[in-house]
Structures are given as structure tokens and as C-alpha cells.
Ligand SMILES: Nc1nc2c(c(=O)[nH]1)N[C@H]1C(S)=C(S)[C@@H](COP(=O)(O)OP(=O)(O)OC[C@H]3O[C@@H](n4cnc5c(N)ncnc54)[C@H](O)[C@@H]3O)O[C@H]1N2
């Protein structure tokens with residue numbers, strides 16, 4: 001049995017960055033840029049007016065100017081403006097040759113096509129110089145940078161309508177077990193709804209991947225093999241259930257039959273001890289425990305960092321915060337326990353409260369929480385201890401909910 005850290009290192013060692021694709025500008029939001037993007041030209045492209053006003057040449061002794069033209073935004077005047085003349089100009093319009101200053105409309109008086117200044121102004125005022133924001137060839141966005149609304153705007157301002165981004169890894173998601181029913185069915189004693197495929201698919205979408213739901217494999221060798229082979233058409237595979245030591249747990253032996261290599265098959269953690277990671281050819285295969293909390297926690301610990309690495313991120317782990325425990329918590333077990341906690345800001349700090357029912361089957365422990373606390377084996381943390389919490393929702397957005405009898 002290996003440690004969580006060692007297991008993460010093995011997963012990342014066997015994960016490679018995915019290829020890139022070109023997508024329409026708006027579809028790039030939240031994706032990762034796959035090449036260094038450099039400015040194809042200066043920005044602004046030419047000297048232009050920062051104000052609605054009058055463009056002119058300021059010369060000592062000059063007190064009035066004749067208005068000879070009007071340049072709205074979008075129009076270019078090619079003819080130079082003569083000394084003593086001025087052109088009315090709108091914000092953003094190119095400043096014509098012969099002018100060195102723009103006087104805002106509020107600061108002049110016009111009478112019969114002649115303007116005078118109401119106050120003195122510095123030469124050069126209100127002109128945005130060519131290239132003053134960005135010079136041709138400047139690095140705009142480095143490869144590996146996430147695309148946010150501001151990157152969309154910056155790249156749009158150079159006219160790009162498509163962007164090169166890393167492709168979303170397509171990951172097949174397979175549930176195993178005769179007890180499983182698809183959503184839309186009515187559960188009955190002995191049967192349960194396959195929720196893992198959906199929680200894992202949702203985690204995958206949030207991490208930037210594209211789930212391919214391939215359904216449920218019955219507890220037979222053949223069904224397990226057929227579904228795993230189907231899943232291997234994707235970039236990787238996540239299987240839930242059948243990872244433990246039960247009589248009908250066929251996942252590991254099928255991986256070996258398919259010439260897969262088991263990289264680890266037990267991790268020193270709770271929940272999630274049976275977490276298994278294998279490679280079949282170059283494809284990563286995660287065989288996660290069936291218990292719903294264990295499956296999701298294992299995704300957090302092993303699959304999410306792998307997806308982020310495939311996508312070209314440099315920061316693969318979640319942020320953490322220091323928080324003050326609201327009550328004592330005990331881990332009397334042999335394995336590090338990843339406990340669901342609810343973190344909320346309190347004063348200048350954060351308060352962390354643990355969720356009462358930490359059963360590996362109880363998904364409500366995760367919906368009531370927004371972070372994970374690692375409790376070392378045989379440890380007791382007293383109320384008011386300062387602990388480090390991994391934030392699952394960096395915006396801390398979880399309602400105050402109570403479920404069940406515990
Ligand atoms: N003798 C032992 N028994 C078990 C051990 C062990 O070490 N020795 N480990 C336990 C732990 S820890 C876990 S976790 C589970 C993992 O078992 P499997 O991965 O083989 O999963 P299953 O047995 O198929 O299912 C476990 C549990 O989860 C429910 N489940 C399964 N798939 C889904 C799904 N798609 N959606 C919702 N719920 C699902 C299933 O009904 C079971 O209740 O093994 C322990 N046993």
C-alpha cells in the first residue's frame with residue numbers, strides 16, 4: 001500500500017500533455033492556450049484621439065485655429081493639417097499628420113468656424129500613441145495560460161476569431177455492478193442507482209475534460225472486458241466499483257488480461273483504499289472504489305491532477321487555507337482520513353466544521369461540505385486547532401444543510 005503523495009507522483013509520471021486544436025474564440029473560455037500568442041501589430045495601430053475634441057498643432061503665439069474638417073471614429077484623414085488649422089475629432093479616430101495635441105471639446109470656445117482655448121494645455125495631451133499599449137511581437141499570452149474573459153477581449157482586439165487551445169481530454173466513464181440501475185429508474189431493495197458515473201463525469205467537466213459515458217458493466221468477466229475495450233477508444237478511462245477483493249470484482253484481472261500494467265492497486269487513505277491506477281498501452285486507467293464518496297475523493301486526489309496536466313496547467317493541486325476547527329476530531333484508524341469539512345470565513349480567518357456522518361457511502365457528507373481535511377492516523381485534533389483545508393470550491397459557496405440521522 002503506497003501513500004497518497006507517492007500515488008499522485010505515479011499518476012503524473014504516466015500522464016502526458018494532450019494535443020491542441022483550434023476552436024472559435026468564445027469556445028476557448030476556460031481552456032488553456034497551446035502556443036505563445038504574440039502581437040501581430042502595434043496596439044494602438046496608429047496615434048489616435050483619447051477625447052472628443054479638436055486636433056491641432058500647439059505653437060507659441062497661436063491663439064485661434066480654423067476648423068477645416070470633422071473626423072468621426074472609423075474615418076482616416078490622410079491629408080496633413082496645416083499650421084493654424086484644426087480638425088474636430090472623435091475618441092478613437094486616428095490623429096492626422098500635422099497635429100500634436102487634442103483639446104477636449106469642453107476646453108474650447110467655437111465661434112464661426114474658429115476655436116480658441118479656454119485654458120492652457122500641454123503639447124501632446126490626449127493622444128494615444130501608436131504601440132503605447134502593446135508593440136508588434138510582444139508576448140500577449142504564454143502557452144499554458146488559462147483563457148479568461150480578459151484574454152478573450154485582448155485576443156479579439158487583434159482580430160483572432162479562433163484560438164489554439166489544448167484539446168479537452170475525452171475520458172470514458174464506466175460503472176460496474178449488477179446492483180446498478182440507470183438514472184430514471186426506480187430503486188428497489190438490492191438495487192441502487194448508478195450515481196458514480198454522473199458525479200465523476202461532473203468532476204471531469206469541472207476539471208476541463210469531456211466525459212464519454214459508456215454505461216454499466218454487469219459483474220461478468222466478458223461484460224467487464226467488453227466495456228473496458230470500448231472505453232479504451234477514449235484518451236483514458238475511469239471505472240468505478242469492482243476494485244476491491246469481492247468474488248465478482250473483475251476489473252484488475254481484466255486490465256492484466258488486456259496487457260495493462262498495474263501501477264498501484266491500494267493507497268493508504270480513507271476513503272479510497274482500493275484505488276487502482278493502470279496503463280493500457282499509453283492510456284491511463286483509473287479503477288476507483290465503488291463507494292460514492294470514495295470514488296469522488298479519489299477523483300480529486302488522482303484524476304483531477306492528471307486531467308490538469310493533460311490540459312497544460314502548471315498548478316495541478318487545489319488551493320488550501322488555514323482554518324480554526326470548531327470542534328474536536330478524532331481519527332482512531334490506521335489510514336490518513338480525508339474528512340469532508342465546511343469552511344466559512346469568520347472575522348479575519350476561516351472556521352472549519354466537520355460533517356458528522358463521514359461514511360464512504362454518504363454523498364451528503366460532500367454536498368454539506370466544501371473542503372477536505374487530512375487527519376493523520378491515530379490523531380486527535382482539539383477544538384480551536386489551526387488546520388490546513390484543501391478547498392474544493394474556492395468561492396466557498398455551499399449552503400448550510402443538514403441531512404440524515406447522524
Ligand atoms: N473484505 C473487504 N471488503 C471491502 C474492502 C476491503 O478492503 N476488504 N474495502 C472496502 C472499501 S474501503 C470499499 S471503498 C469498497 C470498494 O469496493 P468496490 O470498488 O469493489 O465497489 P463495489 O463493491 O462494486 O461497491 C461498493 C459500494 O459502492 C456502491 N456503488 C458501486 N458502484 C456504484 C455506482 N456506480 N453508483 C453508486 N454507488 C455505487 C455499491 O453499491 C456498494 O455499496 O469495498 C469495501 N469492501
Ligand code: MOO
Nearest residue numbers: 271272273294360
Ligand atoms: O475506503 Mo473505502 O474507499 O472506505 O469506502
